[in-house]
Amino acid sequence: MATLVNVDGDIVPPAQARVSVFDRGFLYGDSVYEVIRTYRGQPFELDAHLARLAHSAERIGLAPPWDAPRTAREIGRTLAAARAAGGDPAPAPDAAPWNVGEWYVRVVMTRGAGEIGLDPALAVNPAAVVIVQPLPAPPASAYVEGVKAVVVGVRHAPAAVVDPSAKTGAHLNHVLAVREARARGAHEALLLDERGFVTEGSSSNVFVVAGGRVRTPPLAAGILEGVTRGVVLRLARAEGIPMDEVPLRPPELEAADEVFITSTMREIVPVTRLGERAVGAGRPGPVTARLHRAFRRLAGGPPSAMLG
Template sequence: MNIDGTLYGRDDARVSVFDHGFLFGEGVYEVLRTYGQRPFLFAEHMRRLRASADRLALSCPLSDEDLLARIRDTVAAAALPGDAYVRILLTRGVGEIVYDPAACPTPTLVVIVKPHVDPPVEAVRGGVRLALASVVRNHPGSVDPAIKSNNLLNNALAMQQAYREGAFEALMKNHRGELCECAQSNIFVVRDGVLLTPPTSAGLLVGVTRGFVLECAADLGVPAEECVLHETDLASAQESFLTSTTREIVPVVRIGAQTIGDGAPGPVTRRLMTAFAAAVPSRLS
């Protein structure tokens, strides 16, 4: 683990209780993974990190090049036997217990590295079930989901419902009742050969992997659209899958009480999974 440029072991790492990331949730984060110890889609993750930070009037103290070097140093120090899960946290920093950003002159930058864990093989081969969360995704006029914020209570409550129901993930609706995104991933469905995913206007975090999958779809000639989706649309979906940095593409075969298609991963999903794996080496840093 790396805190403001200093390496620590897991049991020795400490952040002040007066850090506004701890006190108020004032901070943003990104999660990357490595392939062959090299970060994947690093530039895209950094653009999103800085965009999230800008919405909080929070500055990152490092350039992309210096942050990449810090990640590489932390990954090397971890000496993992395989690939790494990398979590970057940028907070307002340490200050008095007030809301004034001026109370925190120096932001805190943490890099956490731990072993990457792939989704279970049976999930990738056979697909997974999603819970339909009763918790509504944050309204964009509240804590905007477009900010990848350290304040994750909304997501945590949705995932806790999924755990109680024995589901792999929680699919959330927005304040209008539209399907939005999952607690930890973006959602896609396939209908009549067209790849559909909720639009940014649904109030979601625009996933880096979501964007990469749309690139893969374009390369394959698979038509793709951003489309407002409702629970009733699931009955006409032939396929579904979710996407995230640490999971890549995971087929979805059931959402709530609705079986998707024939209840097995479909051909478009499989083609995209193959294309994803083939394209990874070209996007490593």
């Protein structure tokens, strides 16, 4: 298996990849990015990811060095080179069957390097990077048994401070949230806003199920418009599952029959423990399992291993 990096069109092994230490993505997080995964070797929901990348760049006034068609071509070139260099990725221990042989793709666009200073006008030569590596997905046990999530003390950045619709490289609050979650033995950190409402996970969107009805915070809560979140909303409508986008507080998660999180890498993962409390029956629930089966049908490949 091979990990390769595409820097401004040049595909090299990671040890040979170079970006200037004066690049603003490194110095200030002045960059935008997307994370994409493959199914059967092909990028999933690529158009949606590239549209969000362009939106993120527009929101922070960054002129991407590549347009969407060029970015799609460079992703394809890098994936093909990784396959040629090392074949399909070797399966991780306890890998879920639909993650075996798949790839992780990270696309980063920075404002570029230049004289040190906060003024964006100092930047020259915007940089484009594509990283391809074997998919670092959760083990099958995460889907069969569920995971633990905790509400952390780190608060979600207010929308008035950071535009939540832009996926940028400025992630320190989420890094600190994950640090706290790991110290408490949890798979995911859930962040509250300044009013105490649930917003999102450190790298996921959160959903609750109560009485057969699915609820998730609205975009107006100041959250990123997750690509997988959008897929789940469409699937719920197609499956006839009632779905509401409404504000949520921690007690509603604690009282829920089911809780699950969604992300590109993880698809739909059941949360069976919230802090030290069991969620519902303490195992993946039927609505979560139904949505994951529908997701697996859409993505193709082996069916869901989730119970319920």
